[in-house]
Every structure is written in C-alpha cells, then in structure tokens.
Amino acid sequence: MEVKIAVRSVHREIVIETDLSADEVEQELRNSLAADRGVFSLTDTKGMRVVVPVSSLGFVEIGEDASRVVGFGGTI
Numbered sequence: 681m682e683v684k685i686a687v688r689s690v691h692r693e694i695v696i697e698t699d700l701s702a703d704e705v706e707q708e709l710r711n712s713l714a715a716d717r718g719v720f721s722l723t724d725t726k727g728m729r730v731v732v733p734v735s736s737l738g739f740v741e742i743g744e745d746a747s748r749v750v751g752f753g754g755t756i
Contacts, residue, residue: 681705683722685730686738693741694732696724702742709740 683705685694698705705722712720712734720740721731 682743684739684741684743685720685722685732686740687732688736688738694730696722696730698722698724702744705740705742 681698681700681702683696683698685696687694700708700722708722709720712718715734718734719731720734720737721729723729
C-alpha cells in the first residue's frame with residue numbers, strides 16, 4: 681500500500697510503500713497524534729523507517745492497493 685506524507689515547508693511529499701493495511705496506518709497515525717510531542721513513523725517494504733514529528737505533518741494520504749491491469753484490451 682502506498683502512503684504519502686506531506687511535511688510542512690517541504691515541497692515534495694514522502695511516498696512510502698508499506699505492508700501495513702490502511703487501518704493499521706491510520707491507527708499508527710492516531711496513536712502518534714495522541715502523544716505529547718509525538719512522532720509518526722512507518723517502515724517501508726524494504727525495512728527503511730521514516731520518522732516525522734507530528735507537529736510538522738501537513739497531511740497523510742493512505743491509498744489502497746489496487747490491482748493494476750497490464751496489457752492491451754479489446755479484440756483484434
């Protein structure tokens with residue numbers, strides 16, 4: 681699943697591919713926001729961890745994995 685994290689005053693979003701479900705990512709975010717001086721952290725599919733102070737978060741976009749169709753449609 682792809683997760684996009686916008687950080688205040690940074691022009692590019694952080695894009696992470698994670699094995700967590702949308703509900704698990706949302707729960708991690710909720711836990712981070714509830715903590716005093718919390719940090720939001722996720723680990724990507726390669727084991728790299730991204731840590732962002734919640735005070736710097738702009739937004740978090742949680743996408744669902746969609747099966748991608750590869751090939752050509754139609755008949756010949």
